[in-house]
Amino acid sequence: MATLRTxxxxxxxxxxxxxxxFYERRGILQEPPxxxxxxxxxxxxxxxxxxxxxxAQELGFTLKEVQDLLELRETTRAKAGRxxxxxxxxxxxxxxKIRDLEAMKKSLTELLSTCDGQKTIASCPIIESxxxxxxxxGGDTGRPKKxxxx
Amino acid sequence: MATLRTxxxxxxxxxxxxxxxFYERRGILQEPPxxxxxxxxxxxxxxxxxxxxxxAQELGFTLKEVQDLLELRETTRAKAGRxxxxxxxxxxxxxxKIRDLEAMKKSLTELLSTCDGQKTIASCPIIESxxxxxxxxGGDTGRPKKxxxx
DNA sequence: ATGGGCCCCGGACTATGGTACGGAGTCAAG
DNA sequence: CTTGACTCCGTACCATAGTCCGGGGCCCAT
Numbered sequence: 001m002a003t004l005r006t007x008x009x010x011x012x013x014x015x016x017x018x019x020x021x022f023y024e025r026r027g028i029l030q031e032p033p034x035x036x037x038x039x040x041x042x043x044x045x046x047x048x049x050x051x052x053x054x055x056a057q058e059l060g061f062t063l064k065e066v067q068d069l070l071e072l073r074e075t076t077r078a079k080a081g082r083x084x085x086x087x088x089x090x091x092x093x094x095x096x097k098i099r100d101l102e103a104m105k106k107s108l109t110e111l112l113s114t115c116d117g118q119k120t121i122a123s124c125p126i127i128e129s130x131x132x133x134x135x136x137x138g139g140d141t142g143r144p145k146k147x148x149x150x
Numbered sequence: 151m152a153t154l155r156t157x158x159x160x161x162x163x164x165x166x167x168x169x170x171x172f173y174e175r176r177g178i179l180q181e182p183p184x185x186x187x188x189x190x191x192x193x194x195x196x197x198x199x200x201x202x203x204x205x206a207q208e209l210g211f212t213l214k215e216v217q218d219l220l221e222l223r224e225t226t227r228a229k230a231g232r233x234x235x236x237x238x239x240x241x242x243x244x245x246x247k248i249r250d251l252e253a254m255k256k257s258l259t260e261l262l263s264t265c266d267g268q269k270t271i272a273s274c275p276i277i278e279s280x281x282x283x284x285x286x287x288g289g290d291t292g293r294p295k296k297x298x299x300x
Numbered sequence: 301a302t303g304g305g306c307c308c309c310g311g312a313c314t315a316t317g318g319t320a321c322g323g324a325g326t327c328a329a330g
Numbered sequence: 331c332t333t334g335a336c337t338c339c340g341t342a343c344c345a346t347a348g349t350c351c352g353g354g355g356c357c358c359a360t
Contacts, residue, residue, distance in 0.1 A: 007336065018319055021339090026317090037326055038338055048277050055280045056254075059247055060210035063317070069254075070277070072261060087262050094255045097209055101248045104206075104219075108241045111222060112234065127198050127220070130205045157306065168349055171309090176347090187356055188308060213347070 003032075003041035013050035020050070028053065028067045060097065103129040153182075153191035163200035170200070178203065178217045210247065215240075253279040 010017045023029040029049065032042045049070070056066045072087050107129040160167045173179040179199065182190045199220070206216045222237050257279040 005336080006338095016319065017337090019317085022318060039326075040337085045277075052277045052280050055250060057317090058210045059250060059254075060208045072258075073277075084262065087258055091255060091258045091262070094251050094258065098248055098251045098255070100205060100209060101244050101251070104209075105241060105244045105248070108222075108237055108244065112237050112241070127195075127202045127223075130202050155307080166349065167307090169347085172348060189356075190307085207347090 002044075004044055004046065005042070006040055009042045009046050009050065012047045013054070015050060015054065023050070023053070026063060026067075028063060028070070100130050152194075154194055154196070155192070156190055159192045159196050159200065162197045163204070165200060165204065173200070173203070176213060176217075178213060178220070250280050 004012070006017050006020055010020055020029065024031055029046065032040045032046070034040055052070070053063075053066050056069065057063070061069065068086060069090060072083055072090075154162070156167050156170055160170055170179065174181055179196065182192045182196070184190055202220070203213070203216050206219065207213070211219065218236060219240060222233055222240075
C-alpha cells in the first residue's frame with residue numbers, strides 16, 4: 001500500500017475530501033500523481049502535511065502563512081537569504097504567541113485556584129494577561145487616519 | 151477624560167470602528183452607556199478588552215471561544231462548578247497550543263542553524279514538529295463514515 | 301449659525317476557509 | 331457484467347469575522 005486515495009488521506013488526516021481538493025487548488029498541497037483514470041494517488045506523507053496545516057491553523061496561522069511556513073522547507077538553497085528572513089520573522093511570531101499563551105495560562109490557573117476558595121475574585125485578570133502585548137500593535141493599524149482637532 | 155468615544159477606542163485598540171459595533175451586536179462587548187444624543191461612552195478599559203480579543207484571535211481562538219474565556223471572569227459565583235470545567239478545558243487547550251508552538255519553534259530554529267551552513271537539509275522536519283499531536287484528532291472527525299470492502 | 305468631522309443605524313458587501321451538489325466515469329466483489 | 335462505493339470536475343453555497351455605504355443627526359470652533 002504505497003499510495004493513498006483521497007478518502008483515505010482525508011480519513012487519516014481528519015478532514016473532508018473536498019478540503020484536499022481545495023488545498024490543491026490553493027497550491028498548499030501540490031498535485032499528486034494520477035493514475036490513468038484520473039484518480040489521485042497520494043504519497044502517504046501527505047497525511048502529516050495536512051495534519052500540520054490543520055494544527056497550524058488552530059494556532060492562529062492563516063492558510064497563506066502555513067503555506068509560507070511549509071515552503072521554507074522546500075525552497076531552501078536558491079534564495080537562501082530571503083528564506084532566512086522569513087524564518088526568523090516566523091520564529092519571533094511563534095515566540096510571541098508562546099509568551100501570550102503562557103500569560104493566559106497563568107491567569108487561568110490563578111482563576112482556578114482562586115475560584116476554588118469561593119472568594120470574590122472580582123479582579124481575576126484574564127484580560128491583563130495579554131497586556132504585555134500593549135503597544136505591539138496598539139493604536140496603529142497602518143490604516144490612514146484623519147486627524148481631528150480635539 | 152473619563153470615557154471614550156468609538157473612534158478613540160478603535161484607534162487605541164487598533165481596530166475599525168465598525169468592529170466595535172460588530173462586537174457589540176455579537177455580545178462580546180457589552181453595550182456601553184449612551185449620552186442623550188445616543189453617542190456611546192466607553193469606559194477606558196474597553197480598550198484592553200478589545201486588544202485581548204484581537205490577540206486571542208491571533209492565537210487561534212474563535213470569537214465564540216474568546217467570549218467564553220471572558221465570561222469566565224464575569225460569571226464566577228453562581229454556576230461555579232461549570233465555570234471550573236470550562237476553565238480547566240481551556241487551560242489544557244492552551245497548554246497544547248504552547249507545546250505545539252514550542253515544537254514549531256524548535257524545528258524552525260534547527261532549520262535556521264542548518265541553513266546557515268549551506269547544507270542539504272532536505273529533511274528539515276517542520277511538519278514533524280506537530281506530529282506529537284498525531285492521534286489528537288487524526289483519523290476520526292466524528293463524522294459518519296461508510297466502510298468499504300478493501 | 302454653520303460647516304467639517306464625528307456618530308448613529310440598518311443593510312449590503314467582502315474575504316477566508318471550507319462544504320455541498322450533481323452528473324459522469326472508475327473500480328472491484330459477487 | 332452489474333452494482334455500490336468511490337472518484338472526478340465545476341460550480342454553488344455556507345459560516346465566520348468583519349468592512350463599507352449612505353442617509354441622517356450631533357458637536358463645537360470659527
